[in-house]
Amino acid sequence: MAERLVPITRLGKFFGGEDFELDTSMGQEWLEGDMNFTVVLYRIDRYKTRVDDVYGESPEGGIQFLAPVELKGYVQILAPNAQRLGTSRIEQNEPGNLRFSIYQSYLDELGVDIQYGDYIGYYETESKVRYYSVADDGRVVSDNKHTYGGYKPFYRTVIATPASQNEFFGT
Amino acid sequence: MALPKVPIFKTQIKPNIDLVPPKTLSARREQLLQYINEDGTYLPKSVLHADLDGGMLEFVIGELKTTVSGKDISVVDKIITNQRWSQFTETWNFKDQDFNVQLPFITVVRQPEVKFGTNPSTQYTIPNRKQFYYARVPTWNGNQKGYDIYTIPQPVPVDINYSVKIICNRMRELNTFNKNVLQTFSSRQAYTFIKGQYVPIIMNNISDESVIDIERRNYYIQSYDFTMLGYLIDEEEFQVKPAISRVLQLIEVDTQVAQGLRARQFPENPDEFIYDLYYTPSNSVIVDDQVDYRIDLSLIGTGNVDNYFVYINDDYYGQNVSNIQLNTGDLFRVEITKTTVGQEANVKFQAKLV
Numbered sequence: 001m002a003e004r005l006v007p008i009t010r011l012g013k014f015f016g017g018e019d020f021e022l023d024t025s026m027g028q029e030w031l032e033g034d035m036n037f038t039v040v041l042y043r044i045d046r047y048k049t050r051v052d053d054v055y056g057e058s059p060e061g062g063i064q065f066l067a068p069v070e071l072k073g074y075v076q077i078l079a080p081n082a083q084r085l086g087t088s089r090i091e092q093n094e095p096g097n098l099r100f101s102i103y104q105s106y107l108d109e110l111g112v113d114i115q116y117g118d119y120i121g122y123y124e125t126e127s128k129v130r131y132y133s134v135a136d137d138g139r140v141v142s143d144n145k146h147t148y149g150g151y152k153p154f155y156r157t158v159i160a161t162p163a164s165q166n167e168f169f170g171t
Numbered sequence: 172m173a174l175p176k177v178p179i180f181k182t183q184i185k186p187n188i189d190l191v192p193p194k195t196l197s198a199r200r201e202q203l204l205q206y207i208n209e210d211g212t213y214l215p216k217s218v219l220h221a222d223l224d225g226g227m228l229e230f231v232i233g234e235l236k237t238t239v240s241g242k243d244i245s246v247v248d249k250i251i252t253n254q255r256w257s258q259f260t261e262t263w264n265f266k267d268q269d270f271n272v273q274l275p276f277i278t279v280v281r282q283p284e285v286k287f288g289t290n291p292s293t294q295y296t297i298p299n300r301k302q303f304y305y306a307r308v309p310t311w312n313g314n315q316k317g318y319d320i321y322t323i324p325q326p327v328p329v330d331i332n333y334s335v336k337i338i339c340n341r342m343r344e345l346n347t348f349n350k351n352v353l354q355t356f357s358s359r360q361a362y363t364f365i366k367g368q369y370v371p372i373i374m375n376n377i378s379d380e381s382v383i384d385i386e387r388r389n390y391y392i393q394s395y396d397f398t399m400l401g402y403l404i405d406e407e408e409f410q411v412k413p414a415i416s417r418v419l420q421l422i423e424v425d426t427q428v429a430q431g432l433r434a435r436q437f438p439e440n441p442d443e444f445i446y447d448l449y450y451t452p453s454n455s456v457i458v459d460d461q462v463d464y465r466i467d468l469s470l471i472g473t474g475n476v477d478n479y480f481v482y483i484n485d486d487y488y489g490q491n492v493s494n495i496q497l498n499t500g501d502l503f504r505v506e507i508t509k510t511t512v513g514q515e516a517n518v519k520f521q522a523k524l525v
Contacts, residue, residue, distance in 0.1 A: 088392070
């Protein structure tokens with residue numbers, strides 16, 4: 001049975017589907033062509049990854065990945081936070097989270113989905129890469145911010161927290 | 172012949188057999204004293220706060236060593252203080268690219284306050300830092316031989332609280348460490364060995380401080396609280412006092428001279444002596460007025476005597492008697508008939524004191 005589609009008619013007097021396509025394509029061209037912020041997405045192969053039966057934790061080297069994918073989007077790295085680990089006196093400078101905004105249409109073209117727990121690598125310099133674990137895959141885009149003037153959602157914001165070096169450090 | 176297919180349990184096999192039996196009772200106490208006094212001192216070594224902290228670290232590194240998937244969980248081998256640069260040097264060997272400590276790891280946090288101890292064996296039992304005998308040490312300064320008495324006061328009990336924290340990503344690391352701790356403290360207490368002395372550690376509480384936040388890096392932190400029932404021994408309080416001393420004097424003497432000057436004992440044998448009665452040419456009667464002792468007389472011989480007559484206390488005793496007994500206070504008289512009249516004569520007895 002075919003998917004039931006309902007036409008979006010709001011803002012119809014001065015804005016419509018063609019305008020939406022035009023504006024998002026221009027923004028996409030700016031972001032992906034001009035800005036060219038690139039991250040590498042490491043998607044976990046949830047079928048091949050071995051986990052224990054009780055906790056679902058993977059053994060050492062047990063996580064299997066799908067082929068890495070380069071993604072272009074808007075990258076924000078939040079400020080680091082100096083803190084102590086609990087009540088231990090061990091101090092550390094916790095790197096800030098990665099906020100990554102990406103056009104949904106871009107993901108659809110690639111046929112890629114970002115899921116909770118996937119890893120994202122971002123090259124800060126030519127030799128230094130930092131990895132993040134997806135803590136919020138931005139799947140819920142119903143808020144006004146993620147819509148184009150209230151017309152339709154058009155991008156996702158992914159929040160990823162820094163991954164420990166012993167947790168993930170590239171494939 | 173094939174081996175029987177009976178499973179041999181581990182408990183039936185002794186992997187190591189001690190050829191030398193372990194020391195017990197008094198021998199064990201002597202052994203412990205040797206541990207305390209080793210390195211050539213007669214006094215125990217100081218046990219102060221730093222030593223107790225070091226003992227706790229050694230205990231965590233040695234007894235609570237945790238291995239997961241073939242890898243040891245790192246232990247910060249110092250007690251972290253407020254000195255920031257020090258923390259960096261103490262954890263440099265397991266840092267990540269940001270120079271943050273890499274998980275998993277174990278660290279020991281000491282609560283800064285050290286309270287008076289609750290160990291009942293040393294609590295409020297001896298007032299006023301009284302000194303007690305510890306050892307007697309022989310001394311010799313080349314001339315004088317003596318002893319020094321070493322005394323020490325009762326150690327001061329202290330309770331030091333530690334939190335041993337494991338910070339990790341995985342539940343299996345928590346489980347393994349938890350198992351190690353609970354096995355070690357299955358009797359609630361365990362011991363660490365500090366400068367030859369066993370110091371008890373008791374486990375108090377286990378708590379969780381894990382960071383479970385959606386938009387933060389997640390990790391587990393579990394805190395195990397321990398109290399060390401230690402005691403302070405300060406060598407500044409030891410006292411060394413001289414005890415008895417003895418002067419050794421050496422005198423050289425010529426043994427030949429000493430032998431020649433030795434006084435001769437007289438009479439040589441005081442129990443026996445010669446009882447000699449001498450008669451002048453004109454005398455034929457001798458009266459010993461009073462005998463001062465009790466003696467037995469045995470005749471040895473006579474000279475120019477034909478017969479002699481014995482009277483005791485004026486009573487006739489006998490003629491030519493060869494054995495006579497005299498008592499204290501007796502009057503003893505011997506009359507003789509000379510063979511040749513006008514010549515001197517004698518009667519000789521051997522006297523023996525009874």
